[in-house]
Amino acid sequence: MDQILGNLSLLFEFPVVNVKIILDGVMIGALFALAAYGLALVWGVMNVKNLAQGDFVITGGYVAWWLSGQGLPPLLGVPIAFVVLWGIGWVIYKLVISRVIERDLFTSLLATFGLAIMIAQLLNLMFGSDTQSIQLKYDTLYFFDGFVDVPIAKLIGVLMAISLAAAVIIFMKTSRMGQAIRATAQDARAARVLGIDTDKVYAFTFSLNSAICGAAGAIIVMVWVIQPFYGISYSIRAFVIVTAAGLGNLPGVIAAGLGIGVAEQYGAHIFGIGYQQAVAVLLLLLVLMIRMLQQRRMRQSLK
């Protein structure tokens, strides 16, 4: 308890600490937002709640890590992870997801939970259970007399995340396929009547989602660490963000992503690093409860 109070007072005595925490939070939050955007896409378009989201992220990380171990420049790992995870996503769609789209919501949740376990265990078998990361040979920038350190590698990672997000958004707004995806999300039956091959759209959406996750993972492995069983915590965070922001609300997803990143960093600072995961999960419960109270109020207004 004393330690928690001490950590709290540190925040007020040295305001620079806040800057560091917020910067760290925003940088990791950008990657959470990326994974959450993919989840919102799949959820909105095909009504599948993908609990294997975080495991796609980790798989992408391992692809990039393995490639850099083979001597490839680490930054090249991001596009390659994108392509590889696109393929994995397509195979998973054809084998599993295409068969659960029409079923009730719990089915997709459970099926993707099974997938999550499978992917995590396969990664564990292939790469072992140690934490891994890629060390980039870039300098670190220092601000405020060295109190705030920003590794250039992290900056590059965030910039890549932002440009990937921008590319996906432009694609969704302008391309023919993007329009088809949005039409299917609005009304799948009407889209089918108008000649859109919805099965193709679903396959494309799911592959795109897994590719986005893969690229996010390839960025994460350059700035933080990955481990086969870290996937579930990324899935939980993606769920927090999407539940808080709602479907099809892009600014909301970004804001919630950055918000959870910052909240987690503060939680880790105040309660200790061991509580970082718990903070993410407790935020999920908080968001769910707020949503529930909102819905309860709406139901009562109908009476």
Add this chain to the structure above:
Amino acid sequence: MNTKNIIFYVALLVLTAIAPFLFPDFRTQLATLWLMIVVAMTWDMTGGQMGYNSLGNILFYGTGMYVAAVISIGMVHDVGAYTDAGRLELMTFTERQYFVGAIVGIIGAGLFCSVTAIVVGYVTFGLRGPYFAIGTLGVAIAAGELVSNWGWIGGGQGISLPVYPGNFDVGKLFFYYLFAGTGVVLFMFLKWLYSTRFGAAINAIRDDEEKAEAMGIHTMRYKLTTWAMAAFFVGIVGGISGFQLIHFEPLETAYQTTNLGIFMVVCVLLGGKGTLWGPVIGAILFHFIKEVTWNYFLGWQWVALGALIVVTVVYFQDGVMGWLAHRKPQSPRL
């Protein structure tokens, strides 16, 4: 109940009683089988009969384990001092201390979990469909994380309990009969419960909650009661598991969200949701498959189990009972 049924049930009861002597090499596996049967049946109470698919029932398993351990240790020693590393001299328990502690601890675990279910349920039962599943999963993960940071009960290192005093083989029998006894009591309780108005009410909640509420069923009260009853039994088997395992730690054994937490759901789906016998058959099938994969796909067993989950959910969701009902619609249900 006609004579044929009575003979059937008595035969099963006798088989349960003599099973550890028929297969003396598999006593621990048989005990685990009963554990699976109990958690599957309790999951089906809310998931199958009431339509609330929880992914977080493992919360009660882990909590039961810890509560039973803390009670039985706390009756003899100071818990904080006991969990401190290097205090091995505190590990001694007399035979009497062991059994009284175990029984009080296990029953206390059940009661504590019932209360936990009411508190957690009051918050989460407002959530519908997948949000309920995600919410309960969140509670279970959060509980595991918090316990692993709580130094007083051992933190991430977990707790070691005293070893069963006396013969090792007799200890195995002791735990088998504890698990099997809980399972038999639970089965008889559910057989009775599902035939009462209470059973009809929770089925009504599953079929259409709004209509059930309009018919005058106090849905929240029924939901909380059902979950509290399920949690009581999960807490009890959790407590027994703690004593059987001797040592357990929070994330991998107690709050094992991705192992037992999901296995219980798969057992129910494999056997058939919303039936009395489905969870029992499913648990037996699942446990059998699990042991086979453990023996023949060493190293790949978890991948095989993940695949089993996916295949069950995607292709075989009605389970054995659903398949039987489809094949022979006229046959009497057990």
